[in-house]
Amino acid sequence: MRLGIVLIGRNEGARLVRCLDSVAGQAAQVIYVDSGSTDDSMAAAEARGAQVVTLDTSVPFTAARARAAGYAALDGVDVVQFVDGDCGVDDGWLEAGLAALGADDRLGMVTGWRSEIHPDASVYNALCHYEWRRPAGEIETCGGDMMVRVAAYEEAGGWRADVIAAEDDEFCQRLRKAGWRLERLPVEMTRHDAAMTRFGQWWRRAVRSGHGFAQVGDIHPEFFRRERKRVWVYGLVLPVIAVIGLAWSGWLVLLALAGYAYNYARTFQGLRRDLPTRQAAHHAxxxxxxxxxxxxxxxxxLQRKRQGAAMEIIEYK
Known part of the structure; x- marks a missing residue:
């Protein structure tokens, strides 16, 4: 099968160079899609033989838009590996992915294990590292690093450029609804560099996740249902109860705090199955x-939808 690779990025610097070097000589085409970089990303990509696609800066950037533009620049490939520019592809992954797709005609997409390069650099990086490590086997969704069969991509309709977060979950839902199987292989796939060292970065990333819960849940109402319910309870109802309690009754404040304590305890107990106690406590x-x-x-x-405003990306780094 003829392989094409689509890398996306913006001001990734040395991370992009590492990503390009990790796929050198392993595909029929390598496309780099740049979303308004002001560093030397485009020159670095060209120097390494990648075809560079630049996005129109008058239209809001999204990862989905960049991936779609990269796919459109491919020619005559059977399989596409999408990878974010802040990741490096592990040795052996491309061969493993192609072998899996070649062995099963109804397998539309495969992914592997993504790891953080520096999981111990901050609690925020450690959170990402844990988030990426999910069991192998048949899956419903995965992150943006994925290998997709062209026939499956076309049948599902490709990336939706207006989805600014959880666009990978949204795309995976359409792949599954089109009848394709998705699988995570027990193989190391990419090394990610979240580079999150500040609380504000983590906060912005969590805001972006919430936007994804709402937008993708709007498109696929059956998806992210549990996540949205939890956010409504712990992100709105309990804070409102606490604020009312400050004016009316301290018991309401205690009730809200008890709700958070319950959520923390359940999360901690679940994490302890996979993590050391101290790390589970931090993550929880x-x-x-x-x-x-x-x-x-x-x-x-919800406000953007009501106002008919553009779905602009929420960046954390």
Whole structure:
């Protein structure tokens, strides 16, 4: 099968160079899609033999839009590996993905394990590392690093450029609804560099996730249902109860705090199955707290939809 690779990025610098070098000589075509970089990303891509596609800056950037533009620049390929420019592709992944797709005609997409390069650099990087490590086997969704059969891509309709977050989940839902199987292989796929060292970066990323819950849930009502429900409860209802309690009764404040304590305890117990106690405690704290910025993201989407405003990307780095 003839392989094409689509890389996307914006001001990724050395991370993009690492990504380009990790796929050198392994595909019939390598497309780099640039979303308004002001560094030397485009020159670095051209120097390494990639075809560069630049996006019109008058239209809001989204990862989905960039991937769609990269796909449109491919010619005569059977399979596409999408990879974010802040990731490096692991040795052996492309061969493993192609072998899996070649062995099963109804397998429309495969992904593998994404890892953080520096999981110990911050609690935020560690959170990402844990988020990426999911069990192998048949799956419903995955992240943006994925290998897709062209026939499946075309049948599902490709990426929706207006989805600014969780666009990979949205695309996977359409692949499945078109009758294709999705699978995570027990193979290391990419090394990601979240480069999150500040609380504000984590907060912005959580806001973006909330926007994704709302927008993708609007497109596919059956999806992200549990996540949206939790955000409404812990990101809006309990804070409102606490604020009312400050004016009327301290018991309401205690009730809200008890709700958060319950959520934290359940999250902590679930994480302890996979993580050391100290790390599980840290992760549970941020996962519990994340419902508040998630709520801000959901509200942002609902306001944009009501006003007919553009779905502009929410960046965290």
């Amino acid at each position: 704290l941020f996962i519990t707290l994340s419902k508040i910025p998630n709520m801000i993201g959901m509200a942002t989407y």
